[in-house]
Amino acid sequence: MSEVDLCGVTLRGPILNGSGTFDAIAARRVFGDALLERFPFDCFVSKTITLQPREGNPPPRLWETASGLVNSIGLPNKGLARFLELDLPSLAELPVPLCVSVMGFSHEELAALVEAVGAFDEVSLVELNLSCPNVETGTLVGADPDETAAALRAARASTDKPLIAKLTPSAADPAGVAAAAQGAGADAVSLINTLKGMPLHPGTHQPWLGARTGGLSGPAVRLVAVEQVASVAARVAIPVIGMGGVACGRDAADLLAAGATAVAVGTESFRDPAAGRRIGDELAAFQSACKAT
C-alpha cells in the first residue's frame, strides 16, 4: 500500500473510517490487542465530540433499508472534557494518526472545541462536522456557503492543525459550499455525510426511529457520493476525503477516480470490522494491477 499525504500528515494508506462508524475503544474491548496488530484503518477519525456531554437520541436508533442503513444515533458523547481525560489517552495508543471530529452549536463552542483538541500532539487532524442545525434558522450550517465559511473562520482562528470540513449532502450546491469552506481556511473537505431519511413502523406506519428521522448510509447512497465528490473535487484545490457506501476496493477506486485523495469506510465496517483493511488491500491490488498494464 502506498503512503498518502493528507494535509501534511503521512498516512500508510488511503483508508479512514467515517466518523461515528467505529469505536476503537469498544472494539479493543471486544477484539483485544489483535485489533491494534491488524488495525483496519490508516487514520482513525473519532466520533463527533461536542462541548457538553450528550446522551444521544432515544431508541430505536437503527433501521435497515434496501442496501443501506438509517440511523438516528444523535451524537452521544462524553463531552469535550471527559473525552480528553478518558478517551484521548486510549486513542493515542492506536497505530495510526488521529483525527478528532467536533461539532459546535455556536461559533464560540466550535472555537473552544477546536482550540482544545488541536492543542494535543496526539491529534493530527481536526474534522468539523457541519451537519448541525443553525440554532436560529434550523437549517443545516453545512447547507449554506456563508454559514459554512463563518464556521470555518471561527475554527481556523483557533488552531494551526489541519482542518477538514465534513459537508452535508443536503446542500443544493455542495461544490459551492466546499469552495466557501476552502476560501475560509479549510485544509480539506470530506463528504458525504448521511442523507436525510424517515423509516416508518411496518405495522403502525408511525416513525420508527425515536428521533423520527435519521440519516441514510451504505451502498444505497454510493453513487450520490461519487457524483458529489466529483463535483466538489472539480471545484476545490484542497484534498477531498470521499465516503458513502464504499464496500469494496472498486468502490474506493471509484471515489479516487472522482478526485478524492483518501476514502473513508463507514457502514461497511458494521458488516465486518476488518472491512477497512480488506478494502485497502483490494484497492492496492487493483492499483498495482492497473500500473502493471
Next chain:
Amino acid sequence: MSEVDLCGVTLRGPILNGSGTFDAIAARRVFGDALLERFPFDCFVSKTITLQPREGNPPPRLWETASGLVNSIGLPNKGLARFLELDLPSLAELPVPLCVSVMGFSHEELAALVEAVGAFDEVSLVELNLSCPNVETGTLVGADPDETAAALRAARASTDKPLIAKLTPSAADPAGVAAAAQGAGADAVSLINTLKGMPLHPGTHQPWLGARTGGLSGPAVRLVAVEQVASVAARVAIPVIGMGGVACGRDAADLLAAGATAVAVGTESFRDPAAGRRIGDELAAFQSACKAT
C-alpha cells in the same frame, strides 16, 4: 379500491405512474389491448414533453446500482406539436385520466406548453417538471423557492387545469420550495424526482453514462422520499403525490401515512409492467385489513 379526488379529478384509485417510467403507447404495441383491460395505473402521467423535439442523451443511459437504477435518459420526446398530433389521440384511449408532464426552459416556453396541453379536454392535469436547469445560473429551478414560484406563476396564468409541481429532491429545503409553489398557484406537488448520481465504468473508472451523471431511483431512495413527503405534507395544504422507490403496498401505505394523497410508481414498473396494479391491490387489501381491526 376506493376512489381518490386529486385536484377535483376523480381517480378510481391512488396509484399513478411516475412521469417517464411508462410509455403506454409502446406498452400497447407489446401487450396489445390486454394492457387497456388490465391497465396498471389509476391515472396516466405522460413522459415530460418539451416545446422542441429532443433526441435525449447519448447511450449508455442506464446503470444498475444497489437496490436502484441510475438513468440519464435526457427527456427524449417528439416536441409539443408532434406529441399533440401523434401521441395525444392514443393516450386519450386509455381507461384512466391523463396528466401531461411538461418542462419549459424559459417562462415563455412553459406558458406555451401549459396553454397548449391545457386546452385539450383529454388532458385532466398538467405536471410541471421543475428539475430543469436555470439557463443563466445552471442551478435547478426546483431547488430555489423564488424561481419555482416564478415558474408556477407563468404556468398558472396559462391554464385553468390543475397544476402539479414536480419537485426536485436536491433542494436544501424541499418544504420551502413546496410552500413557494403553493403560494404561486400550484394545485398539488409531486415528489421525489431522482437524486443526482454518477456511476463509473468498472474498468476505466470514467463516467459510465453518456451524459456523465444521471438520476438515482428505486428502493435505494425510498426513505429519502418518505422523509421529504412528510416534511412537505406538513408544510402545504394542497395534495401531495408521493413517489420514490415504491415497490409494494406497504411502501405506498408509508407514503400515504406520511401525508400523500396519491402514490406514483416508477422504477418498480421496469421489473413488472403490472407493478402499479399489484401495489394498488396490496394497498387496498392492507387498508381494508386495517379498517377491519
Next chain:
Amino acid sequence: MSVATEPRTLAPPERRIAEVKGVERVGAYDLIVARDPIGPADPRPGQFYMLAAGERWGGGDRERPYLPRAFSFARARPLPGGQGVDLSFLLEDVGPGTHRLGELAAGEPLALLGPLGVGFTRPRQDQRALLVGGGIGVAPILCWDDELRADAVEAPVLLGFRSARHAEAAALFAGSPDVSTDDGSTGRRALVTEPLRAELERDPRAIVYACGPEPMLDAVRELCSALGVPAQLALEAGMACGYGACFGCVVATADGYARVCVDGPVFAAEALA
C-alpha cells in the same frame, strides 16, 4: 397504433412465474429450461424475455442484481393441449444476474416477462437465408434454424466461438452447422465472417440473419453492405424494462435513436446509423 405487420407475438401485460425444469451446462454456457404456464406458445425467433430469479434476486456483487435481465429464447416447445410452453434459454455467466440464474435448480421459480421485441422477418422466395451466430449470440439463431427447417427452408448455419468449450453449443443445432473458433481448438480457425464471405461470394442472392458480439455484427454489416446483401441483426443493449418504458436501451438509427427492446432487437442492417 397498430403494427400488425411486425413479427411480434404479444406478451401478457404482467410478469409471471415459470417453473425451472432443469439447468444444464453446455460447454461454457448454461441451458435453462422453464415451463411457462400462461404465455404464448409461439414466440417469434429473435424475440426475448426479461428474466429474474423468483427468489433472492439481489445481494450479489455490489448488492446486485436488481433489475430483470434480457434473454433471447433459444427454443420454445409448446405443451400438448395448450398446457403452456417449455422455454429454453442459453446463458453465459458474465455477472451477478446471469450467475444467479445459472444457480437455479429444477422446481425453483423463474420470474418472466415476454415475449418481447420484434423477431426476424422471413426470407423472400428468391433469397437464400444465411444464419450467423457468434458466441452466446447463437441463442436466437437456434430457434430460427428450427423454424426454417420445419418449413423446409434450406439455410446454412455459420457459427463462431472463442474456443472448443464454447463451441459445444453447436451440438444443440439440428443440422451440422459450420463452426469457426478464434483459437482453432475446434472447427476452422477463423472469424465467422470468413465462411460468410465465401458463402456470399458463391451466391449473393441471400439474406443474412446474425446475432453475436458487437465487433462481429459490425463486420457482418460491413461485409453485407459491401456486397449489397440485406441483413437482419439481433442487437443487445443494456435494458431496464424490456417493453419500451424506460427509453434506456437506445441504438442510433438512420432516423435518430431507437429502443432496442421495442423497435428491435432485430434491425435491418441498412436502418442502423
Next chain:
Amino acid sequence: MSVATEPRTLAPPERRIAEVKGVERVGAYDLIVARDPIGPADPRPGQFYMLAAGERWGGGDRERPYLPRAFSFARARPLPGGQGVDLSFLLEDVGPGTHRLGELAAGEPLALLGPLGVGFTRPRQDQRALLVGGGIGVAPILCWDDELRADAVEAPVLLGFRSARHAEAAALFAGSPDVSTDDGSTGRRALVTEPLRAELERDPRAIVYACGPEPMLDAVRELCSALGVPAQLALEAGMACGYGACFGCVVATADGYARVCVDGPVFAAEALA
C-alpha cells in the same frame, strides 16, 4: 481499557467464513450447526455472534437483509486438536434475515463474527442458580445449563413457550426442564414466571438467569426485585454491528444509555433503568 473481569471471550477482529454442517427443524425453530475453523472454542454462555449467509444476503422482503444478524450461540463443541469449534444456533424465522439463514444447507458458507458481548457471571457458592428461558430465548440458557451441569452446579431450568410446537426445543436440554406453555398444549398452562415464583418462594437464596421476550423479562425483573433476588437478563436490541461501533443498540440503564452489544447483552436486572 482493561476489563479483565467481565465474562467475555475475545473475538478475532474480522468476519470469517464458517461451514454449515447442518440445518435441522426443531419444532418451530431452525437449529443451525456451523464449523468455525478460527474462532475461540470457549465462548461464554450469553455471548453472541453476528451471522450472515455467505452468499446472496439480500434481495428478500424490501430488498433486505443487508446487515448481519445477532444470535446467541446455543452450543459450542470444540473439535479435537484445536481444529476449531462447532457452533449451534437456534433460530426463529421472523423476517428476511432469519428466513435466509434457515434456508442454508450443509456445505454452504456462513459469515460470522464473534463471540461478542459479555456472558453470564457464575453464581456465588451460596446462590442457587435458576435458569429461565422464554421462546427463542432458550438458546443461551441451553449452553449455560450445559456448563453448569459440567461443573455439577445444580440449577433448575424453567422454560416457557407459546405452544407444544415451540416447546419441542426443550428436548435439546440435557436434563428434563420444567415446561410451561401459553396454550397448555404441553406441560403446565402458565407463564414461566409462575414456576419461577414458586421456586423463589421455596428458597429465595438464588440468582436468576433469564432470556426471552421483553414482557417475560419485565415480569422476571419485577418478581426478582420484589423478592430481593439478583437476576441477570440477556437482552435483545436491534443491532447493526454487534461490537460497539454504531451506538445503535442502546438500552436505558441507571447511568444512561448502554450498548447492548458491548455492555451486554447480559445485564444485572438492578442496573437497568
